[in-house]
Amino acid sequence: MIPIDLGNATVRYLEAQDHVAYIAMEKNAEIKQYVGGPSNRTEQDLLSSLRNYSPCTSLLVVADSETNTFIGRCGLLEKRGSLEVELYILLTQTHLRKGIARVVVPFLVRLAAANGKVAVAYVDSANQASLKLLERIGAISDGTNTDSGYQVNHIRYIFTST
Numbered sequence: 001m002i003p004i005d006l007g008n009a010t011v012r013y014l015e016a017q018d019h020v021a022y023i024a025m026e027k028n029a030e031i032k033q034y035v036g037g038p039s040n041r042t043e044q045d046l047l048s049s050l051r052n053y054s055p056c057t058s059l060l061v062v063a064d065s066e067t068n069t070f071i072g073r074c075g076l077l078e079k080r081g082s083l084e085v086e087l088y089i090l091l092t093q094t095h096l097r098k099g100i101a102r103v104v105v106p107f108l109v110r111l112a113a114a115n116g117k118v119a120v121a122y123v124d125s126a127n128q129a130s131l132k133l134l135e136r137i138g139a140i141s142d143g144t145n146t147d148s149g150y151q152v153n154h155i156r157y158i159f160t161s162t
Helices: 016-026 043-051 100-114 128-136
Strands: 009-013 060-064 070-078 084-091 118-123 140-144 155-158
Touching: 009 100, 016 043, 016 060, 016 070, 070 100, 084 100, 100 118, 100 128, 118 128
Parallel strands: 084 118
Antiparallel strands: 009 060, 060 070, 070 084, 118 155, 140 155
């Protein structure tokens, strides 16, 4: 199932050629404004962890289909002891509003289902673009997250099918 060409983007595993762009994304406050802000880890620490990457669904690359260059990251984050996985997608600023998330998110939902999991997402209420996208593709609002941590007061969405 991975890699998969989704038309305007390819989802694949991380490669060494992606490291510089990945680190730049992690350090960009504007890109990461809704997901906890830029990493406080050093570039060297980030690079070290990237070099130890093993192919997994928690960190996948979104690449331009034509050039195979890094344009973002996505994945499914396991919740210990749960049948749910949290899906996420982050794209570079130049690739926002190009329909990429509209094809990547349903793929992630199918990937979760293929692994016997249910996909959920937590979205900051200020992130209007993501809220509209999730509603457009049929995600169901499941209330507001009241658990402690970064995602407190984020809107929880559940995906039943895509």
